[in-house]
Amino acid sequence: MKQYLSVLMWIMALAAVLQPMRVAAYDFEQDGIFYSIKDSCRVAVVAGDGFEGTYRGAVVIPDSVAHDGVCYRVTSIEDAFFKCTQLSSVTIPPTITDLYWDAFLDAMLDRIIVRDLEAWYGINFVEDGCFARMDFEHEVDVYGCGMEADQDVENLVIPSSVTSIHDFTFYKISSIKRVVIPDQVTSVGEGAFFGCRHLESLTIGPNVSAIGSYAFDLDDFLAYWNFYDDGPVINEVTCMAVVPPVLPCKECFNQATYKRGTLYVPAQALKAYCLDENWGRFENILPIPGPEPGDVDGNGVVNISDVTTLVNRLLNGQ
Numbered sequence: 640m641k642q643y644l645s646v647l648m649w650i651m652a653l654a655a656v657l658q659p660m661r662v663a664a665y666d667f668e669q670d671g672i673f674y675s676i677k678d679s680c681r682v683a684v685v686a687g688d689g690f691e692g693t694y695r696g697a698v699v700i701p702d703s704v705a706h707d708g709v710c711y712r713v714t715s716i717e718d719a720f721f722k723c724t725q726l727s728s729v730t731i732p733p734t735i736t737d738l739y740w741d742a743f744l745d746a747m748l749d750r751i752i753v754r755d756l757e758a759w760y761g762i763n764f765v766e767d768g769c770f771a772r773m774d775f776e777h778e779v780d781v782y783g784c785g786m787e788a789d790q791d792v793e794n795l796v797i798p799s800s801v802t803s804i805h806d807f808t809f810y811k812i813s814s815i816k817r818v819v820i821p822d823q824v825t826s827v828g829e830g831a832f833f834g835c836r837h838l839e840s841l842t843i844g845p846n847v848s849a850i851g852s853y854a855f856d857l858d859d860f861l862a863y864w865n866f867y868d869d870g871p872v873i874n875e876v877t878c879m880a881v882v883p884p885v886l887p888c889k890e891c892f893n894q895a896t897y898k899r900g901t902l903y904v905p906a907q908a909l910k911a912y913c914l915d916e917n918w919g920r921f922e923n924i925l926p927i928p929g930p931e932p933g934d935v936d937g938n939g940v941v942n943i944s945d946v947t948t949l950v951n952r953l954l955n956g957q
Contacts, residue, residue, distance in 0.1 A: 664685055664686060664718070665685050665686070665687060666682075666706075667706050667707075668687070669704055669706065670701075671694075671698075672684060672694075672698070672700065672701075672704075673685050673686065673687045673693065673719070674704060674706070674711070674713070675717065676706075676711065677714070677715070679709070680709075680710075680711060680712060681711060681712050681713075681714045681715075682704060682706075682711040682712070682713055682714070683713075683714070683715040683716065683717045683737075684700055684713060684715070684716045684717065684719045685717045685718055685719050686717075686718050686719055686720075686721060691721050691722035691723075692721075692722050692723050692724060692725070693719065693720075693723060694719065694720060694723045694726060694729075695723070695725040695726065696725070696726065696727050697726075697727050697728045697729075697730075698720075698726065698728070698729045698730065699730040700713055700716070700729070700730060700731055700732055700735070701713060701732060702732045702733070702734045703734070712734050713732060713734055713735065714734055714735060714736050714737065715735065715736060715737040715738070715739065716731075716735060716737070716738050716739065716742045717739045717741070717742065718739065718741045718742065718744075719742060720742060720743045720744075720746045720748075721741045721742075721743075721744050721745060721746070722744070722745045722746065723746045723747070723748070724745075724746070724747045725747070726746060726747060726748035726749075727748065727749055727750070728748060728749060728750040728751070728752055729743075729748060729750075729751055729752065730752040730753075730754060731751065731752065731753055731754065731759075732754055732755075733754055733755035733757075733758035734758075735758075735762055736761065736762060736763060737762065737763045738762055738763070738764050756798070757798040757800060757801070759808065760797075760798070760801045760804065760805065760808060761805075762805065762808070763805065764805060764806055764807040764808065764810070793814060793815065793816040793817065794816065794817045795809075795815050795817065795818045795819070796819070797818075797819070797820060797821055797824065799821070799823060801823070801824060802823050802824060802825055803824060803825060803826045803827075803828070804820070804824060804826070804827045804828055804831045805828045805831070806828035806829040806830055806831065806851060807828070807829070807830045807831065807833070808828065808831050808832075809831060809832050809835060810830055810831075810832075810833050810834060811833065811834035811835065812832075812835055813834070813835060813836050813837055814837065815832070815835045815837065815838055816837050816838060816839050816840070817838075817839060817840040817841075818832065818838065818840070818841050818842070819842045819844075820841075820842065820843050820844045820847060821844050822844045822845060822846055823844075823846070824844055824846065824847055825846050825847060825848055825849075826847065826848065826849045826850070826851075827843075827847060827849070827850045827851060827854050828851045828854065829851030829852050829853060829854065830851065830852070830853045830854065830856075831851065831854045831855075832854060832855050832857075833853045833854070833855075833856050833857075834856075834857065834858070835855075835857060836857050836871045837871070838855070838857060838871075838873050839872075839873065839874050839875070840873070840874065840875045841855065841873050841875070841876045841877070842877045842879070843876070843877065843878040843879060843880065843884070844879055844880075845879040845880050845881070846880070847878075847880055847884045848880070848882070848884050848885065849884055849885045850884050850885070850886055850887075850891050851887065851891070852887055852888050852890055852891060853890050853891065854891050855873060855876075855891060855892045855893075855896070856890055856891070856892060856893040857870065857871040857872070857873065857893045857895070857896065858870050858871070858893045858894075858895075869895060870893060870894070870895040871893070871895060871896075872895045872896050872899045872900050873892070873896045873900045874899075874900055874901065875900065875901055875903065876892075876896070876900055876901070876902045876903070876921075877902075877903040877904075877927060878902065878903070878904050878912070878918075879905065879927070880905075880908075881905050881907065881908045882908070882911070883904075883908065883911055883912050883915045883918050886915075886916075886917035886918060888917065889916075889917050889920055891917060892920075892921075896921075897920045897921050897922065898922055899922075899923075900921065900923070901921075901923040901924075901925060902918070902921040902923065902924045902925070903924075903925055903926070903927045903928070904924065904925075904926065904927060905926070905927060906926035906927065906929075909924065909925075909926050912924055
């Protein structure tokens with residue numbers, strides 16, 4: 640019996656030693672925000688001692704933070720807001736370059752505030768899990784500098800410096816209603832506008848050659864794709880590209896958009912879009928409306944200025 644007890648105590652002691660120690664995952668804390676040092680000049684925002692539910696209320700992440708005489712740039716958000724269910728808002732600085740998969744996993748918040756909309760396009764969203772399983776009862780809005788205070792991005796203006804839209808850039812940003820992807824953009828990443836349930840109008844520029852999976856799928860859940868015919872719809876999709884951009888799968892748009900939305904394409908490319916395996920899923924495909932007959936100056940109306948423009952062109956040999 641004594642030998643049995645000794646063995647049992649030895650096993651219990653060994654189990655205690657082998658049990659993972661609960662250690663802090665951060666290097667220092669300042670103004671209620673926890674940081675992990677990545678190198679000599681960069682830090683990441685992380686969770687505190689509790690590892691989940693660390694933050695509450697309004698959290699404003701700074702561009703930089705000083706610790707032990709060293710100034711660090713805040714460049715990434717790791718597991719910081721995992722299961723934070725009492726957040727009101729998180730303000731993200733333009734210095735952030737990486738959002739990790741569990742950055743907002745299982746979080747609940749009303750608003751994400753972006754101080755620099757242009758910098759937002761450069762963020763590396765490691766996976767769609769950055770915003771996975773967030774409380775669907777709460778809306779996630781993005782605010783950018785240069786806009787009026789508390790004005791959301793209903794009409795999304797993509798900066799001229801942006802040439803590609805990364806994966807998950809506007810994942811579930813439900814305030815967006817109208818998007819114009821300008822001429823300089825050549826690609827749209829996977830899930831770029833996934834879950835943007837109020838997106839009504841989309842214009843895709845002439846130089847976009849590739850669009851990622853689920854890029855414009857408005858449904859909240861991928862499992863709904865084949866059954867959700869009465870879901871949110873992009874009413875008008877205008878694609879200016881003469882050569883149809885590559886769609887890797889049928890789920891680039893949601894089923895309701897294919898069924899009830901209208902796709903406008905260049906007249907000379909109408910047949911190519913209709914015959915394309917995935918673009919052809921649109922039940923309504925029409926040529927982009929041209930100018931009214933006689934609208935020489937292209938201002939949308941036919942009046943005396945069209946006559947003046949026509950005369951000037953003839954006199955100039957045009």
